[in-house]
Amino acid sequence: xxxxxxxxxxxxxxxxxxxxxxxxxxxxxxxxxxxxxxxxxxxxxxxxxxxxxxxxxxxxxxxxxxxxxxxxxxxxxxxxxxxxxxxxxxxxxxxxxxxxxxxxxxxxxxxxxxxxxxxxxxxxxxxxxxxxxxxxxxxxxxxxxxxxxxxxxxxxxxxxxxxxxxxxxxxxxxxxxxxxxxxxxxxxxxxxxxxxxxxxxxxxxxxxxxxxxxxxxxxxxxxxxxxxxxxxxxxxxxxxxxxxxxxxxxxxxxxxxxx
Numbered sequence: 001x002x003x004x005x006x007x008x009x010x011x012x013x014x015x016x017x018x019x020x021x022x023x024x025x026x027x028x029x030x031x032x033x034x035x036x037x038x039x040x041x042x043x044x045x046x047x048x049x050x051x052x053x054x055x056x057x058x059x060x061x062x063x064x065x066x067x068x069x070x071x072x073x074x075x076x077x078x079x080x081x082x083x084x085x086x087x088x089x090x091x092x093x094x095x096x097x098x099x100x101x102x103x104x105x106x107x108x109x110x111x112x113x114x115x116x117x118x119x120x121x122x123x124x125x126x127x128x129x130x131x132x133x134x135x136x137x138x139x140x141x142x143x144x145x146x147x148x149x150x151x152x153x154x155x156x157x158x159x160x161x162x163x164x165x166x167x168x169x170x171x172x173x174x175x176x177x178x179x180x181x182x183x184x185x186x187x188x189x190x191x192x193x194x195x196x197x198x199x200x201x202x203x204x205x206x207x208x209x210x211x212x213x214x215x216x217x218x219x220x221x222x223x224x225x226x227x228x229x230x231x232x233x234x235x236x237x238x239x240x241x242x243x244x245x246x247x248x249x250x251x252x253x254x255x256x257x258x259x
Contacts, residue, residue: 001226001241002031002248003219004173005093005127005153005201009034009044012205012216021053024219030245031057032219033201033252035127037065037093039078046087059252061127063092069103069111076114083118089252091119092127093153096140099132108133109140116144125149125251128170134161141168151251154203158185159192166197171247173199176209176217179228187232195243199251200226 003024013020024032034049036042042062049060062082064075083091094115096108103111112128119126128150130137134157141150152165154175162172172193177183190198202209202225204217209224223237226244230237 001029001200001222002033002245003029003202003204003222004033004151004199004244004248004252005035005175006032006204006219007035007037007041007045007206008032008204008219009036009041009048010205013218017048020218020220021056025053025055027220027223029056029219029222031059031248031253033059033061033089033248035093036060036062036082038068038071039075039082042079042082042088046082046085049087057253059089060087061090061092062088063090063094063115063127064111065093066095066097066108066112066129067100067102069107071103072107072111072114076111080118083122083124088124090125090127090151091115091122093129094126095129096133096137097129097131098136105136109136112137112140113144116140116148116150119149120144120147125151125171128152129154131156134164138164138168141165141170149251151199153201154207155189156186157189159189162189162192166193171197171199171251173201174225174229175201175203176207176212176221176225178225178232179210181210187228190229190232196247198229198240198244199247200229200240200244
């Protein structure tokens with residue numbers, strides 16, 4: 001199984017990162033995508049990848065979270081240089097968050113469009129965060145065109161939003177939120193995502209699934225989300241493992257064209 005979105009470079013793992021990776025491998029994971037949210041965390045994600053693990057494949061991403069879009073002028077030049085590195089497997093986490101509005105909406109959209117453009121030029125996928133901004137995110141992805149290959153991480157919409165992202169060729173990833181009692185609409189969306197667009201993630205150290213609520217989330221917890229995903233889709237967890245792993249390998253672990 002592959003954790004398609006994990007912040008294992010986060011300081012919350014500084015005291016036991018190696019042990020957390022060991023627990024992930026022991027739980028049956030084969031790979032983890034280490035996600036950056038700004039220059040510092042992208043460098044941390046890259047350091048985790050470079051550090052390696054004897055039983056896990058590791059990928060790394062570089063991008064600016066929409067919460068930090070107001071700092072784009074200072075952050076994007078360094079993130080561009082990071083994104084160009086062959087070791088960086090995707091652009092992001094980027095996107096739009098109109099729930100918290102920690103950065104002005106115009107700044108968020110400008111930064112998101114920048115990421116979409118850079119990702120196309122680098123032939124790398126885009127890791128997209130969307131909260132309360134689906135119409136705007138869909139508009140920007142549509143304008144970016146079919147060469148922008150997006151993963152909508154930690155999907156929190158319903159079936160209608162899922163269908164629109166799928167129509168644009170996006171992949172959709174489900175986190176521990178899928179397991180929450182209040183997540184009926186998300187589970188409905190999970191039922192309709194085709195096997196070739198489905199991903200599963202932890203978004204650790206955030207969003208621990210049911211069974212681990214109140215604890216720091218970590219990649220080993222992904223099995224709980226995968227079991228619920230299998231249940232809502234009426235299939236075996238092994239089938240969810242197979243298709244989500246195949247999709248994550250295609251997105252993040254295949255060789256990229258040279259720059």
